[in-house]
Amino acid sequence: MLDNAFVRACGLAAVALTAAACTSSGSEPLNPDLAPRGTVQTTAKPTRQDLSNEVSLTGTVTMNPVFGIASPVAGQVRYLTVPEPAGTPTKPTRFATVWDRGKPNNVDVPAGATFGGRLVDDRATVTAGMPIASAKYAGYGIVADINGEQAYQISDAAQGTVQAQIKNGPGPFACALLGTIAALPQGTAPAPPPRTDPTVDTEIPTQPPDAPPDSPSEPTGLRLVCTAPADVRLINGATATLELVTATAQDVLVVPIEAVAGGQGKGKVDVVGPDGAKRTKDVELGLTDGKVVEIRSGLTGDETLAVPGPNLPRAAGE
Numbered sequence: 078m079l080d081n082a083f084v085r086a087c088g089l090a091a092v093a094l095t096a097a098a099c100t101s102s103g104s105e106p107l108n109p110d111l112a113p114r115g116t117v118q119t120t121a122k123p124t125r126q127d128l129s130n131e132v133s134l135t136g137t138v139t140m141n142p143v144f145g146i147a148s149p150v151a152g153q154v155r156y157l158t159v160p161e162p163a164g165t166p167t168k169p170t171r172f173a174t175v176w177d178r179g180k181p182n183n184v185d186v187p188a189g190a191t192f193g194g195r196l197v198d199d200r201a202t203v204t205a206g207m208p209i210a211s212a213k214y215a216g217y218g219i220v221a222d223i224n225g226e227q228a229y230q231i232s233d234a235a236q237g238t239v240q241a242q243i244k245n246g247p248g249p250f251a252c253a254l255l256g257t258i259a260a261l262p263q264g265t266a267p268a269p270p271p272r273t274d275p276t277v278d279t280e281i282p283t284q285p286p287d288a289p290p291d292s293p294s295e296p297t298g299l300r301l302v303c304t305a306p307a308d309v310r311l312i313n314g315a316t317a318t319l320e321l322v323t324a325t326a327q328d329v330l331v332v333p334i335e336a337v338a339g340g341q342g343k344g345k346v347d348v349v350g351p352d353g354a355k356r357t358k359d360v361e362l363g364l365t366d367g368k369v370v371e372i373r374s375g376l377t378g379d380e381t382l383a384v385p386g387p388n389l390p391r392a393a394g395e
Contacts, residue, residue, distance in 0.1 A: 121333050122381055123330050123331065123332050123372060123380065127329075133318065133319070134221035134301060134319040136241070136318070137219070137317065139313065140216070141214060142213070142220045142255075146256055148184065148205060150175055151175075152203065153200055153202055153203075156172065157173060162191050167189075168188050169186060169187055172192050186212045193210065193213050212255075219241055219252055238251065239319055241320075252304065253304045255302040301319070324364055326371060330372045331370060333384060335386065337370055338387050338388065343360075344359075345357050346387070361374040
């Protein structure tokens with residue numbers, strides 16, 4: 078009797094399991110086949126479009142903001158003596174000359190601003206675009222703080238355009254760029270070095286050794302400063318949004334940023350062949366709008382790319 082009962086119980090269990098397997102309520106199979114490791118699931122092809130590199134910043138309307146003035150060329154900076162202004166200058170004020178291969182390149186504080194202080198030593202060798210002095214604008218300006226990542230994006234901002242919008246106020250309007258700067262803390266402006274060659278001062282009128290040092294720079298962080306048109310009413314402390322276009326390009330080859338590994342001009346992509354195999358290629362990168370990135374060289378435009386792009390190897394010790 079026990080043996081017959083055991084057989085009947087096992088048979089009923091088998092039927093129940095079979096019925097459950099045949100009446101699964103899900104639309105997907107219980108054990109879907111997994112794609113082999115390395116199989117490309119998503120691809121993209123390069124396209125052509127106009128592209129602009131834009132950076133969005135949050136700024137504040139500020140009275141008499143400090144901004145930076147950069148060297149126009151690489152060379153040796155020679156500071157001039159800057160007298161105390163009797164009022165707001167209506168013309169540019171020359172404060173230095175940068176000598177490049179025997180040719181002088183004058184550097185001025187723009188009209189409407191006063192010289193603030195030196196940022197490098199007199200006769201120091203500087204690079205093009207390097208801040209060499211700070212200045213103070215007389216009036217309202219819009220000041221936006223910049224973090225380290227944005228600093229690289231706006232390194233060529235002097236050649237770009239800025240549109241500003243005051244929160245709950247006027248805009249958008251063109252905002253004239255004054256400069257970007259990481260000024261020295263107050264009191265650290267370098268003093269003129271001692272003169273050892275009496276013939277040096279015959280080249281250009283530099284600050285004499287017994288003259289008091291120029292006023293030090295005010296402390297600031299890394300910032301961008303621009304000014305609004307005269308007919309735009311500004312209120313000190315008001316919040317503003319700045320849209321900075323640093324560069325533009327027309328009809329350039331672009332790919333989704335997800336298909337590229339790397340940055341700052343150099344990258345890698347995975348090209349998918351007809352058989353589905355991937356081949357990693359080096360590419361030269363250009364502008365990006367955050368969605369696509371310009372490919373300056375390395376692709377013809379006919380390739381199929383794997384998305385996401387290749388994984389870059391970790392550096393030693395990571």
